[in-house]
Amino acid sequence: xxxxxxxxxxxxxxxxxxxxxxxxxxxxxxxxxxxxxxxxxxxxxxxxxxxxxxxxxxxxxxxxxxxxxxxxxxxxxxxxxxxxxxxxxxxxxxxxxxxxxxxxxxxxxxxxxxxxxxxxxxxxxxxxxxxxxxxxxxxxxxxxxxxxxxxxxxxxxxxxxxxxxxxxxxxxxxxxxxxxxxxxxxxxxxxxxx
Amino acid sequence: xxxxxxxxxxxxxxxxxxxxxxxxxxxxxxxxxxxxxxxxxxxxxxxxxxxxxxxxxxxxxxxxxxxxxxxxxxxxxxxxxxxxxxxxxxxxxxxxxxxxxxxxxxxxxxxxxxxxxxxxxxxxxxxxxxxxxxxxxxxxxxxxxxxxxxxxxxxxxxxxxxxxxxxxxxxxxxxxxxxxxxxxxxxxxxxxxxxxxxxxxxxxxxxxxxxxxxxxxxxxxxxxxxxxxxxxxxxxxxxxxxxxxxxxxxxxxxxxxxxxxxxxxxxxxxxxxxxxxxxxxxxxxxxxxxxxxxxxxxxxxxxxxxxxxxxxxxxxxxxxxxxxxxxxxxxxxxxxxxxxxxxxxxxxxxxxxxxxxxxxxxxxxxxxxxxxxxxxxxxxxxxxxxxxxxxxxxxxxxxxxxxxxxxxxxxxxxxxxxxxxxxxxxxxxxxxxxxxxxxxxxxxxxxxxxxxxxxxxxxxxxxxxxxxxxxxxxxxxxxxxxxxxxxxxxxxxxxxxxxxxxxxxxxxxxxxxxxxxxxxxxxxxxxxxxxxxxxxxxxxxxxxxxxxxxxxxxxxxxxxxxxxxxxxxxxxxxxxxxxxxxxxxxxxxxxxxxxxxxxxxxxxxxxxxxxxxxxxxxxxxxxxxxxxxxxxxxxxxxxxxxxxxxxxxxxxxxxxxxxxx
Numbered sequence: 001x002x003x004x005x006x007x008x009x010x011x012x013x014x015x016x017x018x019x020x021x022x023x024x025x026x027x028x029x030x031x032x033x034x035x036x037x038x039x040x041x042x043x044x045x046x047x048x049x050x051x052x053x054x055x056x057x058x059x060x061x062x063x064x065x066x067x068x069x070x071x072x073x074x075x076x077x078x079x080x081x082x083x084x085x086x087x088x089x090x091x092x093x094x095x096x097x098x099x100x101x102x103x104x105x106x107x108x109x110x111x112x113x114x115x116x117x118x119x120x121x122x123x124x125x126x127x128x129x130x131x132x133x134x135x136x137x138x139x140x141x142x143x144x145x146x147x148x149x150x151x152x153x154x155x156x157x158x159x160x161x162x163x164x165x166x167x168x169x170x171x172x173x174x175x176x177x178x179x180x181x182x183x184x185x186x187x188x189x190x191x192x193x194x
Numbered sequence: 195x196x197x198x199x200x201x202x203x204x205x206x207x208x209x210x211x212x213x214x215x216x217x218x219x220x221x222x223x224x225x226x227x228x229x230x231x232x233x234x235x236x237x238x239x240x241x242x243x244x245x246x247x248x249x250x251x252x253x254x255x256x257x258x259x260x261x262x263x264x265x266x267x268x269x270x271x272x273x274x275x276x277x278x279x280x281x282x283x284x285x286x287x288x289x290x291x292x293x294x295x296x297x298x299x300x301x302x303x304x305x306x307x308x309x310x311x312x313x314x315x316x317x318x319x320x321x322x323x324x325x326x327x328x329x330x331x332x333x334x335x336x337x338x339x340x341x342x343x344x345x346x347x348x349x350x351x352x353x354x355x356x357x358x359x360x361x362x363x364x365x366x367x368x369x370x371x372x373x374x375x376x377x378x379x380x381x382x383x384x385x386x387x388x389x390x391x392x393x394x395x396x397x398x399x400x401x402x403x404x405x406x407x408x409x410x411x412x413x414x415x416x417x418x419x420x421x422x423x424x425x426x427x428x429x430x431x432x433x434x435x436x437x438x439x440x441x442x443x444x445x446x447x448x449x450x451x452x453x454x455x456x457x458x459x460x461x462x463x464x465x466x467x468x469x470x471x472x473x474x475x476x477x478x479x480x481x482x483x484x485x486x487x488x489x490x491x492x493x494x495x496x497x498x499x500x501x502x503x504x505x506x507x508x509x510x511x512x513x514x515x516x517x518x519x520x521x522x523x524x525x526x527x528x529x530x531x532x533x534x535x536x537x538x539x540x541x542x543x544x545x546x547x548x549x550x551x552x553x554x555x556x557x558x559x560x561x562x563x564x565x566x567x568x569x570x571x572x573x574x575x576x577x578x579x580x581x582x583x584x585x586x587x588x589x590x591x592x593x594x595x596x597x598x599x600x601x602x603x604x605x606x607x608x609x610x611x612x613x614x615x616x617x618x619x620x621x622x623x624x625x626x627x628x629x630x631x632x633x634x635x636x637x638x639x640x641x642x643x644x645x646x647x648x649x650x651x652x653x654x655x656x657x658x659x660x661x662x663x664x665x666x667x668x669x670x671x672x673x674x675x676x677x678x679x680x681x682x683x684x685x686x687x688x689x690x691x692x693x694x695x696x697x698x699x700x701x702x703x704x705x706x707x708x709x710x711x712x713x714x715x716x717x718x719x720x721x722x723x724x725x726x727x728x729x730x731x732x733x734x735x736x737x738x739x740x741x742x743x744x745x746x747x748x749x750x751x752x753x754x755x756x757x758x759x760x761x762x763x764x765x766x767x768x769x770x771x772x773x774x775x776x777x778x779x780x781x782x783x784x785x786x787x788x789x790x791x792x793x794x795x796x797x798x799x800x801x802x803x804x805x806x807x808x809x810x811x812x813x814x815x816x817x818x819x820x821x822x823x824x825x826x827x828x829x830x831x832x833x834x835x836x837x838x839x840x841x842x843x844x845x846x847x848x849x850x851x852x853x854x855x
Contacts (some may be wrong), residue, residue, distance in 0.1 A: 046432055046433045046437070055691040057223050058386075058591075059223075059592035073628045077631070103636065
């Protein structure tokens with residue numbers, strides 16, 4: 001009897017309305033910046049998940065249930081972004097006003113420099129040559145190592161720019177990093193085939 | 195509202211307008227059940243209001259219900275009785291029907307003794323007597339029959355059922371999940387959630403363990419090899435939150451395949467190239483029995499009476515050779531899932547074995563090798579999934595169960611078709627749900643005024659290799675130069691893994707939204723029809739239950755009156771002879787009704803007549819009994835005194851509760 005009369009919202013307090021303007025850092029209780037406290041991220045995420053997860057509010061009214069889904073979705077998205085170093089860097093650039101996933105001339109990803117594009121074309125030719133020559137595994141691995149070193153260096157540049165709050169430079173480096181990442185993916189594909 | 199659209203590639207999917215303001219029914223706290231709907235066995239468990247989970251048993255004390263349904267003869271039977279007649283009626287006794295769930299005929303690439311309808315998008319099995327006119331049943335209906343038996347078992351234990359959590363392999367796609375949900379609906383259950391089997395197992399294990407350090411942290415791999423499916427999940431437990439980090443597997447690989455491999459070898463040995471259905475059922479049962487025997491023994495004897503195979507000795511080594519490549523496939527998937535989770539095997543706190551097929555020694559050995567540690571199997575691997583389902587069911591009923599929040603993931607990526615039939619992933623696999631993600635697309639020419647949105651599920655790059663979930667069109671895109679019109683596509687996946695896709699043109703705000711409900715060929719009308727059928731049955735079942743209860747009640751009254759008559763036999767002033775005769779006649783009548791009645795009403799009427807007729811006698815007896823202790827008071831006075839006491843008690847009760855608070 002008592003159980004049937006009690007609120008079915010698992011005893012959790014009513015949820016505050018979802019605030020879509022919060023950034024991922026604020027939402028998870030962290031200071032905005034490249035360096036984050038991993039443990040604080042984990043704790044912040046789990047603590048909030050316990051509170052907001054829709055399963056904890058199955059018996060609540062529809063606005064509370066809606067809020068639970070919104071809070072939880074944003075938390076999951078935020079956690080996913082912040083725990084991944086590359087996603088975190090790209091997100092900081094986005095907060096700085098440059099969206100790498102957009103082609104908008106003002107706020108979208110900056111166009112890569114001519115020199116970098118030429119270099120990428122040369123690299124791709126190198127890969128094609130290797131593939132035509134029978135895709136020697138050692139040669140492919142060597143190329144992969146080279147590109148990976150460069151990718152690490154470019155990412156370091158991006159982090160350095162971010163810590164100096166130079167969003168443009170960080171965005172440029174991250175765009176270059178994406179090109180290199182895609183290229184590594186192609187080499188991996190070739191390695192799998194061989 | 196809902197329109198069915200045909201999609202190239204086989205599946206029929208439905209697009210429904212998202213139902214917004216529909217209020218959810220209030221849930222009944224502590225009245226939910228957890229069901230493990232397995233390929234070979236099914237179970238039901240409860241864990242009401244934070245209690246430890248327990249599996250419910252049938253009248254023979256059996257927890258495991260064989261997932262076998264027999265349509266032979268006039269009655270449908272489920273479980274052991276069905277399995278017992280499988281060899282006699284190979285085409286009418288259906289087992290491992292889970293392998294057909296949510297599948298089209300082209301997906302059925304394995305051997306089975308059944309007659310399938312060939313002209314349909316959905317698998318339908320003819321269960322008529324051989325030679326008779328076909329009688330088709332869908333795997334969904336067959337599963338519903340199994341669920342009904344478990345539901346009845348739970349009803350007998352706890353009475354009214356609020357809702358259920360049914361477990362599915364983590365790797366089930368949306369069509370397989372929807373089929374399972376529909377089976378629940380047909381069985382008359384409100385399905386609160388489908389829960390991944392390995393996650394359920396982890397819930398059951400995690401609750402038993404405290405974990406390490408200040409946060410009670412633990413990292414577990416769950417290796418779940420069932421009859422027809424293989425799943426592997428990596429979970430982290432910390433601060434009372436169960437976080438699924440990654441899940442993987444193979445929804446068409448299980449212990450059944452061990453049986454099949456062995457059966458194929460036995461048939462070959464018996465020189466049978468085209469087995470009859472009877473031979474196929476027999477050899478499958480012999481293979482299963484041999485597999486089970488070889489879990490403990492080094493060798494076993496196998497023979498086929500119908501298959502003309504003389505008894506011979508099968509060794510464990512021979513069996514292991516047959517299944518080695520199958521086991522290897524599971525190990526490969528396990529390693530890939532560890533990688534997806536970003537976890538090194540050395541970081542694991544435990545490897546949990548789930549599913550009857552993990553009893554096979556080669557499986558244990560290979561798992562121990564791959565994960566670098568001895569696996570845990572201290573909770574019965576047959577029951578652990580049902581335990582977890584019961585725990586999650588309790589949470590979802592609204593129970594204030596402490597310390598468990600489950601963060602589950604989407605097992606397969608969700609994406610969109612883009613130019614050239616390439617898939618653009620919007621929500622990657624292993625993303626924690628609920629989650630929403632958006633992507634902006636632009637127009638390719640100024641003549642483009644519409645956009646076709648095709649939602650797909652799967653890991654492959656090409657649309658044709660993925661499962662198509664839904665298609666819809668967005669119209670009214672303004673004519674703008676290439677790349678200037680922007681359409682934002684949003685995928686929203688809620689905690690039930692239900693997907694809503696919205697397309698919105700950003701300049702004009704034109705918007706189109708759908709809730710993606712994959713079906714597998716059974717239209718929603720058909721499912722509704724089946725639900726109605728089951729409601730009819732439910733009415734019958736309900737009537738039968740009422741009758742049984744009425745009989746018990748009448749029996750109780752008859753017994754009480756008879757006892758009273760025997761007692762007062764010698765005390766003449768309490769009961770006049772005519773009254774005694776009348777009461778005896780009423781008892782005789784009641785006993786006759788009890789035998790004849792097929793409905794509860796006449797039974798209840800007979801009870802009321804008997805109560806009325808024997809009422810004055812009962813009052814006299816009571817008065818007399820009381821008078822001996824409370825002489826001088828009338829019955830009315832005594833009753834008043836009793837009532838006052840009761841009221842006082844009630845008030846005292848309320849008051850003392852306040853004090854305790």
